[in-house]
Amino acid sequence: MVLEDNDSELLEKHNIFVTTLEKLWNWGRSHSFWPLSYGCNCCPIEMMASGANRFDIARYGYEVFRASPRQADLLLVAGPISLKMKPVVERLYAQMPEPKWVLAMGNCAISGGPFKDGYSILPGVDSILEVDVYVPGCPPRPEALFYGLLELKKKVEKL
Template sequence: MSDTPPETITGSTDPMTETREARMGGVDNRFNSRLREAFGSSPFILTKFDQFMNWCRGSSMFMLQFGIACCSLEMMHTYAVKHDLDRFGSGVPRASPRQADTIIIPGTIVSKFAPRMKRVYDQMAEPKFVVNMGSCAISGGPFQEGYNVIKGAEEVIPVDIHVPGCPPRPEALVYGVVKLQERIAEGESSPVTVKPYELEQFNDLEQDELVNKLASQINEDDLVMRYNWADSP
């Protein structure tokens, strides 16, 4: 063994040529993205700024690290080895809602948790997207008849994608997230603005026994959730 590199490397331009050829086309076109196709031979691209932004958004999404129930285990597996959601550009969980674009709702939402979830959702910067994971987040799932269970996350926050299952397999969640990315990139899923808390709705309540009892205890500035179980789907 000598210290000098072999002749095949120093004296040849083959490696560089091969790489360049691989990038420009040929047998291995891994490097030919749709963007490159769009560019063609010219270094300019004409598009609408909105479209460009949508494409950017859909291509890189930060998830909120948000575990509720059983589904959060499968969500962890989706982020972890084997399934590795990061391959699709959306697998970096952020612990703070301020840094996240997408919230996956992985589990049953109960009356005590719904206001907290809403608060976390409100704290996320817009535009923000919601993926419902599993039957519980969609409709209450197997617990729908429970006295304490909210019949779906959609009662509290707007939802973009539902991934059914109990729990969905990691593959299914990957599919759901990729679909969401696609929709965002195509501009089909637009950000929704929601009013923070429905204080007005609460003020309009009929004066029943419960409201009378609580009215004195509730501060106008309080955050309030009202559950009308009889009207729930």
């Protein structure tokens, strides 16, 4: 039997679920980001707080912070990137397997923040990497980070 898109009644009646493998993978990915443990300055404190019991990032399935870029699919850039750290961040990103995403957390990661006029800070991570989601604030609270992660979830689900 060939099922058409408008055969919803038939699909419900027989509990048939039709999708593509790609959509199924993306659904799984969007519900279980594995962020790389990377941070600099004060924003990472909020990132760490998001994993503690008061905020509990595990509610969303995003608590598996990895110490190795080879096991991570989300580069969560929290805090400024100094020129000295630039090649390190680029290397970490290059070592992450595809598919991978970048979230810029805080004004420093987005634009250099209060350090943007300094000689040693990048004017935002998007000057070296493509950013998927921006979470503004100085620092953004864990709730703002969760909102950004849920926006990334929507983006990945639509791929």
